[in-house]
Amino acid sequence: MSAVWDVLAATAILLGALLAMTAAVGIVRFPDTLSRMHAAAKPQVVGMVLVLVGAVIRLRGNVDIWMLVLVGVFTLLTAPVIAHVVGRVAYREQRGREGLEILGDLEHRHNRERPDTERPGPRL
Template structure:
């Protein structure tokens, strides 16, 4: 039974590392900020949660598991907020460069 848990932990860690690698490649390869934001937010967070889950499976019975759980929870709570803020800033910055002189929805909401 120990071999099963070791294989499951190794699989989760490898899948998480693969997702983090694809996120890093996406950040480098994508042309604009909004595309890079998607690559940074989605697969990187899921990859890190998989790596943490693999580490929790491997360290079962250890006291350090709760620290890994806290890292995963805080990442899941903060990553969407960071992606939202980066998206808003990118939207505001790109609007001026693209020649869009119209006032966007985000700016109208900020004034009210």
């Protein structure tokens, strides 16, 4: 039975490492910040969680498992917040990028439909 657990742990660690590697390649290869943000947030976090799951399986019965669980929980809690903040900053900095101005047009269209409201200035 120990061999089955070892194979399962090794598989999880290898899949996690593969996902983390694809995230690193995406960060290097994608052209702009918004595209890189996707590669940095999603596959990297899932890859790290898979590596942690593999380590927990391998270290079953050890006291250090709780530290790995805490690392996984904090990563899952902070990664979406960081990605959201980076995405907002990148959107503000790249307003002239092709396709992003459509979202800005929706904001202006909404303000034209409601003449009683003033058009908001740029948010900082």
